[in-house]
Amino acid sequence: MKRVIIVLILVIAVVGFAGAQEDNLDLAKFKPAFQAFAEGIANTLPMASTIGLQWSDAYIRKLPHFGIGLSLGAAMMPVTAFDAVFAGLGVSDMPSLSSILPAGTSLAAAGLPFPGYSADIRLGGIRRPLDLGFKIGFIPAKLRTKLSFVLPPGWEVDYLLVGGDLRYALIEQNRRLKPNLSVGIGYNFLRGGISMPVPLGDAGGTQILTAPDKDNPLVTKDYTITMEDPMMKFNWQSHVIDLKAQLSKRLLFIVTPYVGIGASYARSRAGGGLDTSLLMDGEALQQDTINDIKDGLAAAGKDAPDLSADGILVETAVNGWALRGFGGLSVNIFFLKVDASIMYNLVSKSLGLNANVRIQF
DSSP: OGGGGHHHHHHHHHHOOTTTBOSEEEHHHHHHHHHHHHHHHHTTHHHHTTOSOOOSOSOOOSTTOEEEEEEEEEEEEOTHHHHHHHHHTTBOSSOOHHHHSOTTOHHHHHOEEEEEEEEEEEEEOSSSSEEEEEEEEEOOGGGTTOOTTTSOTTOEEEEEEEEEEEEEEEEOOOSSSOOEEEEEEEEEEEEEEEEEEOOOGGGTTEEEEEEEOSSOTTSEEEEEEEEEEEEEEEEEEEEEEEEEEEEEOOBTTTEEEEEEEEEEEEEEEEEEEEEEEEEETTEEOOHHHHHHHHHHHHHTTOOOOEEETTEEEEEEEEEEEEEEEEEEEEEEETTEEEEEEEEEETTTTEEEEEEEEEEEO
16 A cells, blocks of 8 residues: 555655745646646556556466456656646745756656556456456545555545456467467556645745736736645546557466567546635635636736636646557466566656566466
């Protein structure tokens, strides 16, 4: 479970958010900041959704052959995705994640791990050389706010990964040189989120929201707003169609090396913002004032975030293809297989890791 929230721990360790927040929250920077986060994480989602069911055997043979196990993995996310958010929130005293990570190190270059896990099951086909896989990973609702052993008080996480695939063996291995070669198609759905309380700092929750005047975009206007119990939220989800081909060969019954390539088309949404009750003069922010802020930004040619009495939220859709290569091996001990592999996203130039322990008959 700790791997599911490793990104959260890295963020809070370097943020030092309390007392760092300025009095001025610039709405013109707010939406681009979360759009940069959304685009950065959305490019990671297709590969993150392929965690699980990446087993060493390209084909497990027909029934009664089957396997069941647990997968852990991570896809690397650019650290600049988080840097853009905090910079856009006017957090001037906070060192960026990019500056905290040692320059020139592999971690700084590769990014932060976007972790995931799943329970996997794969069944052999009946007549044709097929096998069918299913996977699911989630954090129960009752645990989302009760992970006190790894999360600070008030933090909440959401994680759901479900998917399945169908593989067809073009070549079935034998005891000589012939390997397993399969092609497959699958569908994955990945959803996640992070919520964390925002310390109010010296301003006591009172912020000045700056936006252009709706009648004169060259003149900015300040709105003094009070935020009640603000929560910083990051969220994402992705629907992914995955096509793949894999080659494997068991050697001496002890190890099974494998390589493969996959192409994924993803329809993703990601974003976040501040979830809070916005008050002006002790009362709920009125729609007329909200309209003035949005109209001012529109008159200045700037997109307005989803500003309401319930907070400021931004969400961006990112659709497109991702292409990855992967490879690894498993150690086979009778029916127990311990599997490890690495993935490389040829589009975003990022890495991914996958490990699996299973019983396979």
